[in-house]
Amino acid sequence: MDVKTLCLGVLHLGDATGYEIRKMFEQGLFSHCLEASFGSIYPALNRLAEDRLVVCRDERQNGRPDKKVYSLTAEGRAEFSQAILKDLAEDKYRSEFLFVSVFADLLPPNHMTELVDQQIATMKRLADEITSSSAETNTAGIRFVQGFGQVMHAAAIKYLEENRHLIEKDLTPEIPLETPADSPPLRTI
């Protein structure tokens, strides 16, 4: 699924400029499941306009450069309905944090603690952004996707908080109340 299709989808929810489409991927409804940059959005909109799947109207603004507001045409609407029937790519999750976690023992003391703190903070911020992102149209599909994002972020935060000790080597430990005779055997996953 290329950026052209993603743009058609966003425009299905209402007219928008390239800048506003970008914001939908950066902060808005799709921020936790999709990404697209200016370098792909602007060419995609030009192609879509050439193919008459969208139309563009210039809106003058006092002082600022003209806004180019794009709207879906009937053909664009039909094209999008067809596009979402095609086979979907498998989900991709890309996490440099997890990659580095594998090599936790190579990091200097307390560095992993900082990374985990950062990771939890980021997850909380993203969850908050989902909560506060309200589209003008609030459909069942939108609620479903927002709910998914929140559940997943909550699960990630919970796992990090409960299991961070596995990869942290704290050089300033609290004095242990009891010295365990043996470590419990490690569960092989």
Add this chain to the structure above:
Amino acid sequence: MDVKTLCLGVLHLGDATGYEIRKMFEQGLFSHCLEASFGSIYPALNRLAEDRLVVCRDERQNGRPDKKVYSLTAEGRAEFSQAILKDLAEDKYRSEFLFVSVFADLLPPNHMTELVDQQIATMKRLADEITSSSAETNTAGIRFVQGFGQVMHAAAIKYLEENRHLIEKDLTPEIPLETPADSPPLRTI
């Protein structure tokens, strides 16, 4: 973090060919958090060999073409330890399934039901792959990352099963045993 660094990381866990590195991203330890294709791995290994961060030895095999087995050098080891200290990119989750879910009302009847079934099946397969992927070295970092993957997949499956009704419009319903007087009010997320 580019593919060169990812290759150094994989080689940190043991010698490997380009093909085996690719498998680590496709099925193995990193399959649920990273991706890299042949088109980036082979050039990356050539660059690393030029820069003396890895060395390559040819291994003859009866019949089949020679294997090129790569090993980390001391310089490569040092380079990797430095690389994982740099700022990490934010996690990215890309899901065409979630994107399409927003537009569930545009799909023909029962299509979303198929998509959800597929999605759950895929999640279960990926969770199983994590369970069965055992590296020769089983460190705390590896267990942490595997555990994360399993928790996240389990959370996704649970959410899909409990909330799929929100986006499904079933045109061939079972005869209800009881007719509920009212649907419970939708929880606004």
Add this chain to the structure above:
DNA sequence: AGTTATATATATCAGGCCAATATAAGGTAT
């Protein structure tokens, strides 16, 4: 009043990366 930062808004480009494809050989199921 001046400076800095942020937001709106469009556009381009180098370089990185994926998906597809080519090549080659052997095993395995039909």
Add this chain to the structure above:
DNA sequence: ATACCTTATATTGGCCTGATATATATAACT
């Protein structure tokens, strides 16, 4: 027999990201 899968390496077209450039306005500091 033959079609297909697996092991392996390699290349290429084209898409996409990340960075950068341009222009303007507003808000917040100094």
